[in-house]
Amino acid sequence: MTKKHAFYAQSGGVTAVINASACAVIETARRYPDKIGKVYAGHNGILGALREELIDTSYESDETIGALLRTPGGAFGSCRYKLKSFEESEAEYRRLIEVFQAHNIGYFFYNGGNDSMDTAWKVSQLSEKMGYPITCIGVPKTIDNDLAVTDNCPGFGSAAKYLAVSIKEASHDIASMCDTSTKVFVMEVMGRHAGWLAAATGLAARQDGDPPHIIIFPELPLDRQKFLNKVDETVNNEGYCVIVASEGAKYDDGSFISASTTVIDSFGHQQLGGVAPALCNMIKQELGYKYHYAVPDYLQRSARHIASRVDVEQAYAVGKAAVELAVTGHNAVMPAIIRESDLPYRWAIKEVPLAKVANFERKMPLDFISEDGFNITPTCRGYLEPLIEGEEYPAYLNGLPRFARLRKVFVEKQLNTPFEI
Amino acid sequence: MTKKHAFYAQSGGVTAVINASACAVIETARRYPDKIGKVYAGHNGILGALREELIDTSYESDETIGALLRTPGGAFGSCRYKLKSFEESEAEYRRLIEVFQAHNIGYFFYNGGNDSMDTAWKVSQLSEKMGYPITCIGVPKTIDNDLAVTDNCPGFGSAAKYLAVSIKEASHDIASMCDTSTKVFVMEVMGRHAGWLAAATGLAARQDGDPPHIIIFPELPLDRQKFLNKVDETVNNEGYCVIVASEGAKYDDGSFISASTTVIDSFGHQQLGGVAPALCNMIKQELGYKYHYAVPDYLQRSARHIASRVDVEQAYAVGKAAVELAVTGHNAVMPAIIRESDLPYRWAIKEVPLAKVANFERKMPLDFISEDGFNITPTCRGYLEPLIEGEEYPAYLNGLPRFARLRKVFVEKQLNTPFEI
Numbered sequence: 002m003t004k005k006h007a008f009y010a011q012s013g014g015v016t017a018v019i020n021a022s023a024c025a026v027i028e029t030a031r032r033y034p035d036k037i038g039k040v041y042a043g044h045n046g047i048l049g050a051l052r053e054e055l056i057d058t059s060y061e062s063d064e065t066i067g068a069l070l071r072t073p074g075g076a077f078g079s080c081r082y083k084l085k086s087f088e089e090s091e092a093e094y095r096r097l098i099e100v101f102q103a104h105n106i107g108y109f110f111y112n113g114g115n116d117s118m119d120t121a122w123k124v125s126q127l128s129e130k131m132g133y134p135i136t137c138i139g140v141p142k143t144i145d146n147d148l149a150v151t152d153n154c155p156g157f158g159s160a161a162k163y164l165a166v167s168i169k170e171a172s173h174d175i176a177s178m179c180d181t182s183t184k185v186f187v188m189e190v191m192g193r194h195a196g197w198l199a200a201a202t203g204l205a206a207r208q209d210g211d212p213p214h215i216i217i218f219p220e221l222p223l224d225r226q227k228f229l230n231k232v233d234e235t236v237n238n239e240g241y242c243v244i245v246a247s248e249g250a251k252y253d254d255g256s257f258i259s260a261s262t263t264v265i266d267s268f269g270h271q272q273l274g275g276v277a278p279a280l281c282n283m284i285k286q287e288l289g290y291k292y293h294y295a296v297p298d299y300l301q302r303s304a305r306h307i308a309s310r311v312d313v314e315q316a317y318a319v320g321k322a323a324v325e326l327a328v329t330g331h332n333a334v335m336p337a338i339i340r341e342s343d344l345p346y347r348w349a350i351k352e353v354p355l356a357k358v359a360n361f362e363r364k365m366p367l368d369f370i371s372e373d374g375f376n377i378t379p380t381c382r383g384y385l386e387p388l389i390e391g392e393e394y395p396a397y398l399n400g401l402p403r404f405a406r407l408r409k410v411f412v413e414k415q416l417n418t419p420f421e422i
Numbered sequence: 423m424t425k426k427h428a429f430y431a432q433s434g435g436v437t438a439v440i441n442a443s444a445c446a447v448i449e450t451a452r453r454y455p456d457k458i459g460k461v462y463a464g465h466n467g468i469l470g471a472l473r474e475e476l477i478d479t480s481y482e483s484d485e486t487i488g489a490l491l492r493t494p495g496g497a498f499g500s501c502r503y504k505l506k507s508f509e510e511s512e513a514e515y516r517r518l519i520e521v522f523q524a525h526n527i528g529y530f531f532y533n534g535g536n537d538s539m540d541t542a543w544k545v546s547q548l549s550e551k552m553g554y555p556i557t558c559i560g561v562p563k564t565i566d567n568d569l570a571v572t573d574n575c576p577g578f579g580s581a582a583k584y585l586a587v588s589i590k591e592a593s594h595d596i597a598s599m600c601d602t603s604t605k606v607f608v609m610e611v612m613g614r615h616a617g618w619l620a621a622a623t624g625l626a627a628r629q630d631g632d633p634p635h636i637i638i639f640p641e642l643p644l645d646r647q648k649f650l651n652k653v654d655e656t657v658n659n660e661g662y663c664v665i666v667a668s669e670g671a672k673y674d675d676g677s678f679i680s681a682s683t684t685v686i687d688s689f690g691h692q693q694l695g696g697v698a699p700a701l702c703n704m705i706k707q708e709l710g711y712k713y714h715y716a717v718p719d720y721l722q723r724s725a726r727h728i729a730s731r732v733d734v735e736q737a738y739a740v741g742k743a744a745v746e747l748a749v750t751g752h753n754a755v756m757p758a759i760i761r762e763s764d765l766p767y768r769w770a771i772k773e774v775p776l777a778k779v780a781n782f783e784r785k786m787p788l789d790f791i792s793e794d795g796f797n798i799t800p801t802c803r804g805y806l807e808p809l810i811e812g813e814e815y816p817a818y819l820n821g822l823p824r825f826a827r828l829r830k831v832f833v834e835k836q837l838n839t840p841f842e843i
Binding site: 011014015017045048072073074075076077078079080081082162165166167169170171172173174175176177178180181182186188204205262263264265278282293294295296297298299300302303304305306307309386388389390391392394397399400401402404 | 432435436438466469493494495496497498499500501502503583586587588590591592593594595596597598599601602603607609625626683684685686699703714715716717718719720721723724725726727728730807809810811812813815818820821822823825
């Protein structure tokens with residue numbers, strides 16, 4: 002029986018280190034030439050399998066694959082395409098199996114978050130039922146840090162480091178100017194449901210009075226007056242106030258802060274304003290302080306130039322472990338990060354069944370948030386600090402980081418039927 | 423005659439490397455104990471002199487002063503306080519001289535941009551006229567890169583590097599997602615009048631079709647339709663479009679792009695929208711593309727974690743040269759950076775009279791902008807590239823950069839009269 006090829010796909014929002022996982026999957030697969038044939042990557046994730054757009058990574062040199070370790074974004078493209086139950090998405094599942102079978106694919110490595118772990122699990126079950134069993138291994142990833150069981154998720158640590166570094170630096174700036182200029186600075190961070198990234202900025206504060214002075218978590222509805230009082234008190238005590246707000250933060254009436262303002266152009270067209278302008282508007286109106294705000298947006302999840310060394314190592318480790326699990330007969334599992342100790346920080350990889358991970362969302366513990374709701378607790382600090390530890394800089398050329406450029410050679414299609422997404 | 427003390431003040435918007443200049447001024451002054459007494463730094467810049475709030479830097483250890491090399495923001499505080507002509511600002515000039523005289527200050531090092539060079543020049547002239555001559559040396563600084571004579575300005579290179587790195591990384595992100603998600607990404611950069619920082623992002627493009635695809639310079643009024651056509655064409659050709667826009671960019675009717683939208687809260691209060699939301703709104707309305715935008719704001723000028731090594735070296739060099747010029751009898755001058763060659767990049771410091779620098783604004787040459795107005799030319803690249811070369815990373819502790827914490831001991835006041843600003 003000829004050995005099977007592997008299919009690898011990136012899924013959901015990309016991160017600064019998802020390519021480190023890709024690097025690990027491909028490099029590790031190359032070490033088992035007797036077990037795994039080629040590694041085909043899905044062009045734009047699982048859509049690549051559905052559309053039969055498979056990138057043959059065997060055409061990429063060892064150097065190029067190695068360079069993925071230090072390249073942000075998703076080298077093969079990604080998508081947010083959720084397969085539902087077999088009944089609802091039967092055509093997609095059948096198509097996946099059909100494509101896998103046509104290309105002699107026996108391994109499916111799916112690099113993503115919750116939804117992807119669910120898909121990997123479903124495919125493992127359904128492929129068996131449909132007579133073409135595929136070894137399905139999930140490779141964890143998400144800046145949202147909300148996969149169950151795993152102590153933390155690859156991608157999160159680097160975004161956390163970037164945001165904590167950024168708020169520390171920006172705070173030095175505003176502290177310099179606040180006497181006669183800007184007194185309030187707001188930075189908006191990603192996190193619609195969970196305040197993990199917002200919490201990470203709290204690491205920048207080392208002593209009482211250090212910024213960020215106020216963190217607004219999506220878990221805690223914001224009391225406008227309490228917030229304004231805190232801003233005013235901080236400006237009076239420290240001379241300035243630095244605020245970090247999650248994009249998903251809400252007021253205590255349940256409405257999204259980002260929806261409280263609209264951006265209107267000269268033709269009257271409207272879009273939702275963001276959290277930062279909304280808070281700044283309110284502060285200006287109620288307290289009169291001059292403000293500035295920053296919206297890093299994609300910068301926070303693509304900042305490979307200041308990635309966390311721990312994050313890079315873990316992103317690589319889960320990719321490597323995924324392949325090792327596959328070639329040693331495991332199926333429907335995900336390599337999870339297990340924290341063995343905080344100080345010194347020690348972690349290991351342990352396989353967990355996809356069934357235990359899929360569709361569970363890990364929430365941030367409420368004892369990570371201080372009593373007044375605006376800061377992080379020492380417990381939270383103890384959890385977060387190791388995840389941003391260490392630097393793993395890319396190589397630079399002419400002042401800019403050198404990223405991988407792939408050839409991206411496509412596998413010849415075997416099927417005649419296109420697939421309508 | 424007792425040797426004189428020195429007064430050092432930071433002025434205008436701070437940068438990632440203005441403290442490197444401060445470090446150089448203080449460290450170099452410490453090497454001439456026979457010529458210079460103490461270095462007093464103005465608390466919040468020149469306001470510190472007017473208010474007689476002088477920080478005695480002799481209380482700071484060599485280690486702390488050394489750590490300024492890698493600390494962003496303005497360690498002593500800064501302000502935008504412009505002294506006008508002697509007639510208009512007579513009280514301020516008299517007060518400055520009075521404070522300098524009371525504290526035996528004979529050297530004035532003013533670290534700022536155009537307005538500061540003008541102030542330093544005026545003080546050199548007026549102090550002489552008023553019978554208490556002070557050696558006044560300007561120390562160049564500005565992310566706007568618009569001081570005359572000097573080839574470039576300390577602070578600019580690091581902000582340029584940060585923005586070019588950021589756009590390169592964010593572009594990798596959007597390129598991954600564009601098939602089914604975000605197709606347009608806009609990053610707003612500083613630069614009300616000059617497109618130097620916007621131009622720097624053009625360095626991220628190495629081949630045809632590389633992002634950023636469109637740069638909007640404040641020097642070139644934007645033709646809406648031409649812009650929209652270019653966006654559409656780019657999305658069709660490349661799959662996505664990355665745009666960089668200066669905060670000061672205008673439409674071809676002369677209006678600021680940032681003023682074309684207003685942000686309105688639920689109470690009807692209005693603020694100006696920014697350039698990024700304005701352009702995104704327009705693109706959404708006219709072309710229907712999903713967008714994201716980033717507004718780095720203060721992050722771009724405080725990003726010491728990714729400062730340009732050339733910029734750090736030059737910021738230090740001008741501070742050092744300023745003191746050396748002072749102790750060798752020069753006055754009313756500014757150490758300027760002179761470019762000796764592009765490849766290899768060679769530069770030197772040369773003194774220039776403040777009269778030649780003060781109040782002149784260096785504009786970006788129009789041959790730096792491509793014919794279609796949306797990109798940079800090879801000439802521009804040749805100018806910019808050396809300025810972002812090299813990395814000079816801070817030291818890290820627990821995942822975050824270690825910045826200087828100063829004691830900030832104030833000099834005892836000698837004057838009884840407070841000064842109303």
